[in-house]
Amino acid sequence: MNEREGPLVKAFVELADTLVADYDLIELTQRLVDDCVGLLGVDAAGLLLAAPDDGLQVLASTTEQARLLELFQVQSEAGPCLLAYRSGVGVLVDDLTVEPERWPAFARRALADGFRAVCALPLRLRQERIGALNLFSTTAGALSSQDILVGQALADVATIGILHQRAATRSETINRQLQTALNTRIIIEQAKGMLAERGGLDMDQAFGQLRGYARANHLRLTDLARAVVEGTAEIGELLDGTAP
Known part of the structure; x- marks a missing residue:
């Protein structure tokens, strides 16, 4: 121990x-x-x-x-x-x-x-x-x-x-937040898939790239994933680690 x-x-x-x-x-x-x-x-x-x-x-x-x-x-x-x-x-x-x-x-x-x-x-x-x-x-x-x-x-x-x-927080607000978090997880999976396809990575590598970029650039993981899915984040920058 x-x-x-x-x-x-x-x-x-x-x-x-x-x-x-x-x-x-x-x-x-x-x-x-x-x-x-x-x-x-x-x-x-x-x-x-x-x-x-x-x-x-x-x-x-x-x-x-x-x-x-x-x-x-x-x-x-x-x-x-x-x-x-x-x-x-x-x-x-x-x-x-x-x-x-x-x-x-x-x-x-x-x-x-x-x-x-x-x-x-x-x-x-x-x-x-x-x-x-x-x-x-x-x-x-x-x-x-x-x-x-x-x-x-x-x-x-x-x-x-x-x-x-x-x-x-009121119960209905928390339920909405929890549902938002679960929906966000879906967005993260979509972003992983996009990175994996673009970069020739497996899903674990894609998630590591996504999370590592978010941490290195002080971004929320959920915000970065949404930007990838919506096309407002440059996937090439994520794959090579270039700062935004």
């Missing part, structure tokens, strides 16, 4: 900064999944958030594979992340080849993508549940109890931030 004390403190400080400085749900959740991969030694992470209509939607992921696997869980209505959300309890799967019949379709898809183990953690505060966090590993084996505690603590920080914002 001592080796990652510094990175762990930094992760919590940056999450807090995201909440205080300029509340951006997309950036908050993306930072959460990125931190989980960096701190917990997992290979990918994804986050599902409950939409105003009570359905679950993919809001953040560290790789395109993880995003599609999360989306597959939602569409098939079965998987560890959905169970964690519905039960409010963490779901640990040390080896997907053992008892694959528990979630047969999910197990087949995850194994085909190269994932052998999953840890799903709820985003919850007391009795309220707003989503779930999935941690994927390419090797079989359980996360340590310390890793699970850290993962749940990171998820709890994000949960508290989202719920605090809800408490500070």
Whole structure:
């Protein structure tokens, strides 16, 4: 634990900064999944958030594979992340080849993508549940109890931030903001696709290019993605990193 004390403190400080400085749900959740991969030694992470209509939607992921696997869980209505959300309890799967019949379709898809183990953690505060966090590993084996505690603590920080914002604003306004965030995610996916096609990149590389450019030039990720889709941002500049 001592080796990652510094990175762990930094992760919590940056999450807090995201909440205080300029509340951006997309950036908050993306930072959460990125931190989980960096701190917990997992290979990918994804986050599902409950939409105003009570359905679950993919809001953040560290790789395109993880995003599609999360989306597959939602569409098939079965998987560890959905169970964690519905039960409010963490779901640990040390080896997907053992008892694959528990979630047969999910197990087949995850194994085909190269994932052998999953840890799903709820985003919850007391009795309220707003989503779930999935941690994927390419090797079989359980996360340590310390890793699970850290993962749940990171998820709890994000949960508290989202719920605090809800408490500070009227319910219909928050629902509109949440729907806007979910719609924005669609715009980000469109921008990724445009960059990938123009630059000959895969979707993960395209997202890295988009996010890296936004950070380097102090732009909001959502604003930059919208500019790409609307044609007001020069894609060539994004691909070569030229400042605006």
